[in-house]
Amino acid sequence: GQNIDQPTEMTATEGAIVQINCTYQTSGFNGLFWYQQHAGEAPTFLSYNVLDGLEEKGRFSSFLSRSKGYSYLLLKELQMKDSASYLCAVRDTNNNAGNMLTFGGGTRLMVKP
């Protein structure tokens, strides 16, 4: 099985930088995804990491360390609209041949003025 841990809630200030961490345990790691989900809406894809290192996409970046079972999502120049839940999800080749994504519980980010 898999164990994916994220903080439940975080608060940050508009214009600041926030880092949301995700740790995981898998037997056959095959990729990590970050999704954003506004309250009552569907999750939307943010980033994908399968190799170690940093992937940058505008104000959002995602980092992966496979040896440490660790990823983070970095949000820069925070805006009020970034208030949402951020979901970490891992694909495991040993979990139904890699056809299943396992999601963490999500981190609810509140951006304050």
Place this chain on the structure above:
Amino acid sequence: EAQVTQNPRYLITVTGKKLTVTCSQNMNHEYMSWYRQDPGLGLRQIYYSMNVEVTDKGDVPEGYKVSRKEKRNFPLILESPSPNQTSLYFCASRDPGREQYFGPGTRLTVT
């Protein structure tokens, strides 16, 4: 517009009354999945399908059925709904190795 659609978006029903939630995608994706989302438990996969007539159980399949007779459609069937199936349901689709596209969600209440 590329999208995943679900119907109905909201449903209140009673215990034991069979219901179907439809899901359709227009992106020609091979993989489709159903998830439920509950407070404190996150998104959990119910069933998934790798292609037409190929389905498999996810983490929480009990009380649900699915079918994949056409590539674009993946309905979720609750033969005898119970109150513990009250939840927010999402359908999703993707191509192998790619990100998931989620539908808008179906909020189901079983009384």
